[in-house]
Amino acid sequence: MSKLQLVENSSVNSSNQARDFTLDELCVNPDNPRKSRNPLFDDLKASIRARGLNSVPLVTRDPRLPDGKWTFSDGGNTRYTIMRELWDETGDPRFFKMTCIEKPWPGRFQCLAGHLAENETHGQLTFIDKALSVSEARLLLEEERGKKISLRDLAVELTNSGLPVHFSSVSRMEDVVTNIYPWMPVLLASGFGGRELRKLLKLRHGAEKVWDKYQFEKNICTEADFTNVFGECCRKFDDPELWSIEMFTDELIGDLTDAFPCDDLDYDGWLLELRGADKVKAEPAEDITFAVSSGLPANSSTVANDDVAELSQLSDELTPGDSTLLEDDTPGVEQSTAKKQPKDLSSLVKEDESHALQGPDDYLPAVAQPEIHSLxxxxxxxxxxxxxxxxxxxxxxxxxxxxxxxxxxxxxxxxxxxxxxxxxxxxxxxxxxxxxxxxxxxxxxxxxxxxxxxxxxxxxxxxxxxxxxxxxxxxxxxxxxxxxxxxxxxxxxxxxxxxxxxx
Incomplete structure (x- = not known):
C-alpha cells in the first residue's frame, strides 16, 4: 500500500476529530500562499499572548511529510508561527499545544485554495502572493488531471473549491506573473498593486499592440524583442522608492524609440499612439480582494473582486453567480467579518452594475474621484x-x-x-x-x-x-x-x- 493510500485511510478514520497537537507534531503547509509577513502578525501575536489561541485550525496528513507530521489545510500557518515564537520566548506550556481538527487529505489543490480563502479573512495577501498561488494552483490541477487547464476552467475549479473568482481576475494574475514579475520582483513584493499595477498592464498591452501594428504594416525588421525591451525598462524601476508611472512611461518611450526603427514613431509618435490606445476607464478604488460573503461559510469561502471597468466588457459572459463584492484592500487593515458586516449581496451587485453602465460623464462621482494627494x-x-x-x-x-x-x-x-x-x-x-x-x-x-x-x-x-x-x-x-x-x-x-x- 502506498504512503498516499495510508494517509487517506488514516485520515478517513480520524475525520472531524479534535485533539491537542504539540508544536513538534505540526508544521507550516509547504504550499502556504503567504510569502511575505502577515501585516497583522504583531497584533495577532499580542492577542494570542494575552488570551491564548481561541480558534481551532484544520490539519491534515500531507503524504510528502514524514510520518507523524500534520500540516494545516485551510489556514493556520501564521497562528502556528506565532505559537512557536511565543513558546521559544516564554517556555509557557500553554503555547506548546494547539487544539486542531483532523481532516482527510484533500489534495494539494484543495489545500492551496483553502489557504487562499482563509488568509484573506485574517490579513490581506499582497497581490503577487495571490497571483503566484493561483498560478501554482493551475499547475497542481493540471498535474492532477493530466491535461492543460484553461484560465476559465481554473476559475470554475477555484469557485467549486470555496474561492469564487471570475476568470478575468485569474487572467490578470497570470498576466502579472508572466510579464511583470520576472522583471519587478522587489516592487511587487513590497505590496505594489491596485491602480498603479493596472496602469502598468494597460501601458504594456497598448505598447505591444503599437509595436505589432507597425511591425506588420511597415514591415519593420528589428533584432529587439518587445518583451525584453519592456522587461528591461521594468527592471530599472524595480524599487518602491523609484517607481513613478510618469517617469516609467517617459523611459519606456525612449527605450521603444531606440529599439524600434520607424520614422513614424519618434517620441511624440509613440506618445500619441499610447494615448490613443489607453483611454482611461473608471476603475475600482483598490486591488483585487477576496472578501467573505454573508451567504458562504466564513471559514473558507470568499469572493474575488473583479474590475468594475471590465464588467461592461464581459457582461455577455457573466451570470448572476459571477457578480462580485467590493472590499478595501489596504495592507494592515484587518478584514474580519466579526467587525465588518457585509452588505446584502444583491444590493452590492446592483451597485457594481450601476458603475459598469455609467457613461464617461458619470465616472467622477461614482468611482474615479482622485484623492487630493494624487492630484x-x-x-x-x-x-x-x-x-x-x-x-x-x-x-x-x-x-x-x-x-x-x-x-x-x-x-x-x-x-x-x-x-x-x-x-x-x-x-x-x-x-x-x-x-x-x-x-x-x-x-x-x-x-x-x-x-x-x-x-x-x-x-x-x-x-x-x-x-x-x-x-x-x-x-x-x-x-x-x-x-x-x-x-x-x-x-x-x-x-x-x-x-x-x-x-
Missing part, C-alpha cells in the same frame, strides 16, 4: 525644472489633442525660465482650448480669460455644457499644479543667481 503630489524624482517642463508639455498636449488642436502647441524648454510649452500659431488663429492653455503660461495676452475659463471648465446655468469633461478637467488641475511648482522652482533659481561684479 497634487510631485514625485521627488521629477521635482526639477527639466522634468516639470516635460510634464507640462505632455499634459498640455494631451488636453489639446483631445480637442484636435495639438498642433497649435509646441514644446518650449530651451532655457530654464520657460513653461514647457507655448503656442505654435498666432494668437488670432489659435483655437479656444489652445488659447486657454497658453494663458496659463503668460504666453498670450488674451484678455477674456474669465469667460474662457467658464466656457471650458464650468459651462452655463442654462444649456451650454463645459468643453472639458471631468477627466480633462482633472488633467487641467494637474497641469496647473505642475506649472505652479515649475514657476516656484524658477523663482528660487532666479533668486539664487548673484550678478557678477562688473565694477
Amino acid at each position: 497634487w503630489h510631485v514625485s521627488a524624482l521629477q521635482d526639477d525644472i527639466e522634468h516639470l517642463q516635460s510634464l507640462a508639455w505632455r499634459l498640455s498636449w494631451d488636453i489639446a489633442s483631445a480637442h484636435d488642436c495639438g498642433n497649435s502647441l509646441t514644446p518650449a524648454s530651451e532655457n530654464a525660465s520657460q513653461s514647457g510649452y507655448r503656442l505654435s500659431v498666432p494668437v488670432d488663429d489659435a483655437p479656444l482650448v489652445a488659447l486657454f492653455l497658453a494663458s496659463l503660461t503668460d504666453d498670450t495676452s488674451y484678455q477674456d480669460a474669465a469667460n474662457l475659463t467658464s466656457e471650458l471648465l464650468i459651462g452655463s446655468s442654462e444649456s451650454a455644457k463645459p468643453v472639458f469633461d471631468d477627466e480633462q478637467t482633472l488633467t487641467v488641475f494637474r497641469l496647473i499644479r505642475i506649472l505652479r511648482r515649475l514657476r516656484e522652482l524658477q523663482r528660487k533659481s532666479a533668486a539664487s543667481i548673484v550678478p557678477a561684479n562688473e565694477g
Whole structure:
C-alpha cells in the first residue's frame, strides 16, 4: 500500500476529530500562499499572548511529510508561527499545544485554495502572493488531471473549491506573473498593486499592440524583442522608492524609440499612439480582494473582486453567480467579518452594475474621484525644472489633442525660465482650448480669460455644457499644479543667481 493510500485511510478514520497537537507534531503547509509577513502578525501575536489561541485550525496528513507530521489545510500557518515564537520566548506550556481538527487529505489543490480563502479573512495577501498561488494552483490541477487547464476552467475549479473568482481576475494574475514579475520582483513584493499595477498592464498591452501594428504594416525588421525591451525598462524601476508611472512611461518611450526603427514613431509618435490606445476607464478604488460573503461559510469561502471597468466588457459572459463584492484592500487593515458586516449581496451587485453602465460623464462621482494627494503630489524624482517642463508639455498636449488642436502647441524648454510649452500659431488663429492653455503660461495676452475659463471648465446655468469633461478637467488641475511648482522652482533659481561684479 502506498504512503498516499495510508494517509487517506488514516485520515478517513480520524475525520472531524479534535485533539491537542504539540508544536513538534505540526508544521507550516509547504504550499502556504503567504510569502511575505502577515501585516497583522504583531497584533495577532499580542492577542494570542494575552488570551491564548481561541480558534481551532484544520490539519491534515500531507503524504510528502514524514510520518507523524500534520500540516494545516485551510489556514493556520501564521497562528502556528506565532505559537512557536511565543513558546521559544516564554517556555509557557500553554503555547506548546494547539487544539486542531483532523481532516482527510484533500489534495494539494484543495489545500492551496483553502489557504487562499482563509488568509484573506485574517490579513490581506499582497497581490503577487495571490497571483503566484493561483498560478501554482493551475499547475497542481493540471498535474492532477493530466491535461492543460484553461484560465476559465481554473476559475470554475477555484469557485467549486470555496474561492469564487471570475476568470478575468485569474487572467490578470497570470498576466502579472508572466510579464511583470520576472522583471519587478522587489516592487511587487513590497505590496505594489491596485491602480498603479493596472496602469502598468494597460501601458504594456497598448505598447505591444503599437509595436505589432507597425511591425506588420511597415514591415519593420528589428533584432529587439518587445518583451525584453519592456522587461528591461521594468527592471530599472524595480524599487518602491523609484517607481513613478510618469517617469516609467517617459523611459519606456525612449527605450521603444531606440529599439524600434520607424520614422513614424519618434517620441511624440509613440506618445500619441499610447494615448490613443489607453483611454482611461473608471476603475475600482483598490486591488483585487477576496472578501467573505454573508451567504458562504466564513471559514473558507470568499469572493474575488473583479474590475468594475471590465464588467461592461464581459457582461455577455457573466451570470448572476459571477457578480462580485467590493472590499478595501489596504495592507494592515484587518478584514474580519466579526467587525465588518457585509452588505446584502444583491444590493452590492446592483451597485457594481450601476458603475459598469455609467457613461464617461458619470465616472467622477461614482468611482474615479482622485484623492487630493494624487492630484497634487510631485514625485521627488521629477521635482526639477527639466522634468516639470516635460510634464507640462505632455499634459498640455494631451488636453489639446483631445480637442484636435495639438498642433497649435509646441514644446518650449530651451532655457530654464520657460513653461514647457507655448503656442505654435498666432494668437488670432489659435483655437479656444489652445488659447486657454497658453494663458496659463503668460504666453498670450488674451484678455477674456474669465469667460474662457467658464466656457471650458464650468459651462452655463442654462444649456451650454463645459468643453472639458471631468477627466480633462482633472488633467487641467494637474497641469496647473505642475506649472505652479515649475514657476516656484524658477523663482528660487532666479533668486539664487548673484550678478557678477562688473565694477
